[in-house]
Amino acid sequence: MYLQSPLPLGNCGTRLCFPYEELDVSDLNDWTPRPWLALQNPSEAVTRPPALSTEYTTKTKRSEAMMADEATRRVFPTEPASHLRPRSRSVKSLVSTPESSFWRTFRSSTLHPSYLHLPITSLSFSPNSSLLAAASSTSVRVFSSLSLSEYDPTLFATLPLPDLAYSPSFRCDGALIAAGCENGAVRVFDLPNDKPPKTLRRLNAHSCASRVVGFPLLDHKLRLFSAGDDALFVQWDLPTETPLFSVPGAHRDYIRAGAPSPVSPDVFVTGSYDHTVKIWDARVNSGTSSVLSINHGHPVESVLFLPSGGLVATAGGNTIKIWDVIAGGKPVYSVETHNKTVTALTLAKVRDDTRLLSVSIDGYLKSFDFSRFKITHSMRYPAPLLSVAFSPTGTIRVVGTNNGAMYMGIKKKKDEFEDQVGSDDFAWSVPLPEKPTSRKNIRYFKRGQSEKPSEGDFIIKRPEKVKLKEHDRLLRKFLHKDALVSVLKTQQTTSIMAVLEELVARRKLIKCISNLDNDELKLLLSFISKKATQPWCARFFMDLAKWVLEIRAEDIRSGGPEMAVHVRNLRSMVAHEIQVQRSLQEIQGMISPLLVIAGK
C-alpha cells in the first residue's frame, strides 16, 4: 500500500548531484532572461540519480524496495502543466496580488545543513525564539540567528542521536526539544545556551521508528506524545518517563503524522498510512478506540489542526483535505493542486491572515487561504520538498528538500507593497479578483479621478488659476518701471496700452519715464515712433511723446545714433500724419457742400 506513494523515505541518504547544485536560489531569482531553463534543467538532472543510487546501501529492506521503485520513477519536479506555467513577462503584472507581493518580500537563500545531501525530513521552529531544528539523517541540527545578514546561520547545537532522527519538536517555552529516532526511543534534550545539549529523558516504548513526536501546543510542559511505525500512540509524562495514555495499534499502518490540538492539551490527531486520521482525547480512557476517525483516502503524510481547533487539515497523496472535527469529521474542502504527494503542511502568518502552506515532491510550495478556500500563492523550488516550517514571527520561511538543501526565505524589514514585478522568478500565483485598494496604495488616492459626471450631476468647477503675465505680477508688486519695461519687450500694443493706463491711474507714469535708463528709453521711443499716429491711441501717445521728449531731452541728445533714429522716425510719422489730416480736411471740404445740397 505504501509503495503506491513516492515516499520521501526512499530518498533518504540518496546522493544527488544536481548540475545547478551551486546555484543559489537568489541566483535563480535573477535569472530572468531565461525563464524556461530553470524548469528544464531539473528534468535533465533527473537522469543521473538512479546510477548514483545503486551505490547506496540502504539500511532497511523497505527502503531498498523504495529505491528500486524510485529508480524507475521520476521523483523530481516535473514540469508543471502548461496552464500553470508562467507565461511571459507581461503576464506577470496580472500575478501581482497583495499576497504575491507579500511573498516577494522574502529574500531567499540556500542552506546546506550537512554536506552529505541527505533529505531533510522535518523542520521545526521554536515557538518563542528564532531557533530552527532540522532533522536530517542521524542528527537534528538546531540553528540560531537566522537572518539575511549572515549567509550561513550559526549552528546552535547538534542533537546526538544514535540512528536516523525524526520529528524534532520544541516545547512551548522553547527550553526543551524532543526528537524521535529510528530505533524507537524518544529523546528529550535541553538547550542550554553555552553547553552542548544533554539528553534529559529517554522514552522507550516504541519498537519501531518513532516518527511523530510532539509537545502539546498549550502550556502543558510535562506532557509529550509520540507515535511511530509500530502504530503505537503514547502520551508521556516527562518527569517519570512513563506513558500516561497509550494506544497500541492505534492505526493499522505506520503513523506518519500527528499534531496536538491548539485548544486542548489532551487532544491529538494522528494520521497514518492506513488512510485514516484519528482524533484522540487523553481524558477519554476508552482503550484503543479513538474519538473520531476520518478516512482521508490516501496515505496520510501530514496532519494539522487549524488555529480554531475545530478544523483539521490532512495531506495525503496529492490532495489536501480540510475536515470539520466538531461536526463529526465532515469534509469541508479538498484541494488537489500538487502534482505529487504532499509531504508536509504548516501554518503561516501572512500579514494579518493565516495561510496553510503545503510542500510536495513536485517542488512546489503552495499557500492556501483556508478562509476562502483558495490557493493564493505558489512557489517552485528546484528539488522535491519534504518539509516546511514558518517561523512564529512570520518572518522566516524554510523548506527542506530531499537533497539536503534548505531553502530559506527571510522577510525584508519593509513590506514593500509596490515592489516591482518579477523579483522572484518562480513566483506565480493565481490572480485574485481585485481587492478594494488599501490606503497605502497610491491608487487609493487617485481613485475616482477619472470618473465622468453622469447626467444630472451638479458639477462644481474648480476655480481656474489665474495665470498672470509678468507685467501684471510686477504691477502687483508695485515695480512700475520693471512692469513697463517688461511689457514693452512683448511688443503687444494692447497690453502696453493697458499698462500705461494703469500707470496713469497710479500716478506713476512720469516717474517711470524719468527713471528709464537709455536702453529702456530706446524701447519706449521705438514703440512710440511706431504707434504714435494710430488713430485709436494717438491722443494718448502724442501726449506721451511730448512728455518723453521734454523730460528726457538730454538723454536723447546724448543717446547716440540709435536714439536719433527713433526721434527722426517719430518726426517723420508726425509729419506724415499732418499731411494725411490736411488732405482729409480737403476732402471734407469738398464733400460737405454736396451733403448739404443732398440734404435739401
Next chain:
Amino acid sequence: MIVGGQSLVTSPPVFSHDGKKLLVCTGCTVSVFSTTTGMLITELEGHTERVTSIVVVPVAGTVGTKFSDYCWTASLDGMIFYWDFSTPDLLKKVNVQLPVHSFVIPNILSASLGRSDKASQNLYAFISVEDANKGVENGKHLHGSIQIYDLTNSTRAGGVLAETHKPETLAISKSGEFVGIKKQKQLNIWRVPNKNLKSVNMKKLKLHHTRTLSCLAFHPTKCIVAAGDVSGRILIWRGFGKMRHSQDGGGKMKIDMGDRPGVRGEDDADSCSTWHWHSSEIKFLMFSSDEAYLFSGAKEGVIVVWQLDTGNKTYKPNIGSPLMYFTDSPDPSLSCVSCEDNQIHLLRMPSMDIIKSISGIKPPLILSELQGDRSRVTIGCDRSIGFVALPTKDYRIQFFSLLDGTDISHLQVIERNYDPVDETTVFISLVEVSDDGSMMSTVEEKLPEMGIGGLISLKFWIRGSHTGQYTLSTIIYEPHNNAGVSDMAFCPGRSMAVSTSYCGNFKVWVNNSSFIHSGDDIQEKGGWRCQSVSSYKEIPMTAAAFSGDGSVLAVAAETKITLWDPLNNVLVAIIGDSLGPIRQLAFVGSSEYIMSFSSGTKADLVVWNISNLSTHWSYKLLVEDICCTRSETRVAVLALLSSSDKSISTGKDGMVLVFDVENPIPVSTWFVKKAKGGRLSFINNKLGEATDGKLLLAYINGEHNYVLFDPSNVKEQEDLIPKSARRPQSYAHDENVSHGYASIYGELPSFDLTKARSSDSIPFVSSERPWETIFSGSSHALPPLSKLCSPFLESLLEKAEKQTVLSQ
C-alpha cells in the same frame, strides 16, 4: 413719511450688557440692532438733536423687571435720558442745558449693583459739554468744558474740571477708576475716588507729548494708558499716576527723575514707549479684554493688533474703508468696528472675521480736486421699486432701498482694488437708471496724469433676475472722444439712450442685442451701438431728456433747447434762450411743457411750452434738482436759498417746492437742510400705506439723509427730516441664539416674553377692564408681564367687588 439715511458712525456704538444688542447713534435716535441678525430691533426716540454718546448699564434690571436693559443717552440738545431699551421706555430725563458731546459714568457698576442695599448712592457722570457763549478768555477760544453732573439729583456737582478748545471725547477705564481726555498735546487723567465725588478733590494728571493727540484708551486693569497722535504714533505710558494719585492730601512728592525711559518732563509715569506703524491719524485705540493686546486703526482700513508686552504686531487686512471706532462687547468673542463708509462690521474676535455688517446709505462722494459742474456726481434713482444707485468711493454702486432703508446690493463698476490711502484717480461720475430699472448706465472717468491719459468710458448694464443685480452689457471707451459725458437719458419703453457731451455732440445709443441661451447663462450678442451722432452748432450739450412717450428728445445746447426726433435723427425745433447754461431738462408728464434750470450766476428755472416754443413761466431761482412725474402735471423743485435769506441761520439752506406746471404759484413748500447736492425723485408707493397708487416724493439731502413723503399730505410748515420718525420694522424680530441652559434644554417658554417685548407693534387695548380683552387676539402678541400684572391684580379686585355686591 419715511425717514432714513442717518449716519451710523457719528459716535461709537455700544453693546448691551449681554452682547446681544448693539446701540448705535443714528441722528436724533438710538437704533438698537441685534448682533445675531444685524437687523434693527427698535429705536429710542426722544432727543431732538443728534445723540452723541450712550452708556449702557452693565447689569440687567433687578427685581421684577428681569428682562429690562437700561441705558443713558446724551444728545446735543442738552438732555440726558435714561431708557429701558428692551421695551423701549423713556424712564428719566435730565436736563444739562448745554450740548453734551460725550459723557461717562464712572460709578455706574457700583451704583447699579448697590442700588438694592444702599439707595442713596448717587450716580455721577463726567460730561463733556460745549459752551458756545463762553467766548474769548485769555485770548483762547475755550468752547468745551468737562464737568461732573449728579444724575440722581439732576444737579451739577461742583465746578469745571477742565476747559478745552472744542468739546473732547471722554475715555474711561473699564473699572471706572480713571477718566481721561486728550487736550491737544497732552492727556488729562483724573482718578475717580470711590466716595465723595466732588470736583474739588479730583486730582488732574497731565501727560505730555510733542504732537497733537487724537485718541486715548485705558488698560482694563493696570495703570497703562495708550494714546494715538495725528502722525500715526502710538504712545504707551505705563505706571502713570503713581505719585500723584497715591498721595492725595499730602505735599508734592519729589519725583525721581532717573530711569524713566521716554517720559517727558515731570510727567507722572514709569515709562513711555512709542510704536509707529500707521501713516495717518490714529482713529481708535482699544485694549483687548484679555489685556494682552492693543488694537489700533486709522485711515488705511487695517486693524493692527499690538502685543502689549513686546510690541509685535499682526494685521487684520483691509476692511476697505477708513476706520472710525472699535468697540468690544462683554462677550469676549464679539466686537465691532465702525467704518467711514457708514458700515459697522461685527467681528468674531480672536480671528477678526466679519460675521455681520450693519450698513447704512453710503456717504456722498467728495472729490475735492474736481471743479464746478463737471464734477457733479449724480445719483441714479429707480422709480418703480424705490431704490437709489449711489456711486461709492470704492468703485462700486450701492443700491439702497429707500422704502426699507436697507442696503440691497453692491455692484463693482470699476475693476480696481480700493485703497483708502490712495488719492482718487478713477471715479464714477454719472449713474443713470432707466425709469423701470431694467437698464443702467454708468460713466467712469480716469483723471489724467500731467495731461497724459485720462479715459472716460461708458458702461451699459442690464438688470438680472434680482433687484439690484446688474450685469455688464457693453463698455464704450471714450464715447465722445476725450470729452466728458454731461448727461445720460434713457428712452422710456425702448432700448435707447442718449449721452450728451461737452464737446458739442450727442450720441443716441440703441441696444439691438439678441440673447443666446446656452445652458444656464444667457449670452448676449450685440450690445449697445451708436445709432446716430448729432450736434448743434458745436455748442456743448449739457442735458438731455426724453418725452414720456419717447418720441421727442430734448437736448440742451447750453442756453438753447433743441428738440429732435430720436429715431430719424432730425432736428425738429429749437426753443430759445434761458439765462444761463441749462443743467437739467425734464418733460412734465405727458403735457406739452418742458422744464429746465440753469445754475451759476444767472440761475433760473424755466417752464417751456413745446407747442408754441415759448416760455410758459420762469423763476430766478438757484435750483439744485427738478423732478417730474410721468403721468401727472406736478413737478418738484429743490431750490437752494441764497445766503441773504434769513432762514439760513436755522440751518435750513434749501426748500422743496411742488408746482402744478400750469401755475407758477407753488402748491406746497418745505424748507430743508443741507440741500446742496440733494436729489429729488418721485417714487411709486409700493407699500401703499399712506395713499393708494399715489407717488411719493423722495428727497435725499447732501449728506444722503432722505425722507419719503406724500407731497399732498404733509403740511407745508412741517420740517422735512423730522425729529422722530419710524421706519417700518417688519423684520425686526430678534433671532434668539440659545446659550448655556437653553442650548442644552431648549428654550424656556417664559422667555417668549422678551421676544414679544422686542417688537413694539403690539396693540394694547386700554379699556376700562383690560383683563377681559387682554388675551383675545393672536397668541404670539402677548403683552409683556409688567403690563399684564396690574390689570391682573385689578381683575382680582374686581372679582372681590362683584362678590361683595352679590353678597350684599
